[in-house]
Amino acid sequence: MQSIHQNPSFQLLLSITEELIEEKGCHQTTLQDIIKRSGLSKGAIYHYVKSKDELLGLLLQKRLERIGTQFYEKVHQGEKNLHSPLAAISDGLRHIHDPKDVTNLIFIYLLSKKDDPTIGQMLSAIYERSVHNSQEWIELGQKSGVIPGSLDAAKTAALFTILTYGIRVQTVVSPEIKTLGAEDVFEIMYQTLSKG
16 A cells, blocks of 8 residues: 555655745745645645645655665665765765755754644654664664674764754854865764774
């Protein structure tokens, strides 16, 4: 049975929402804009989500999941080194320094609405999933012998998640400051995981 997230209408909904956010930003994009551009009815959209904010949360989640997909593709290619899978993660984060990147825009938009219990729960779930994924990646590297077993996977995963979240905030708040480039993030991760 096909998951709702694999449904072509749902994929269209995400794609159109992403386009509109790139054009107009999160605050100016309305459900009416999404309905008009997608050709989906209001009822069809509400079949998938309860609000624009929930839709933005799902779009953020999907974009972050792409990084995991790229990582596992490298691992399944049989690479027995840290560099290639970590490069896949780093490549997935290549837009982290772009203040107009949809992921950054949605992240900051949702953070500004975190006092709403639904959004707060969504953000918490996305954070927990990010840490879980990072920990899973580290543990996989430990099992294959490319990351030292002495490394605390849970703490390192939390550290990497906080690092990327911090860069996203800095990118949107002060885009002119480029303290850490994508290469720096890769190097920090590589050195941390290599030394354990």
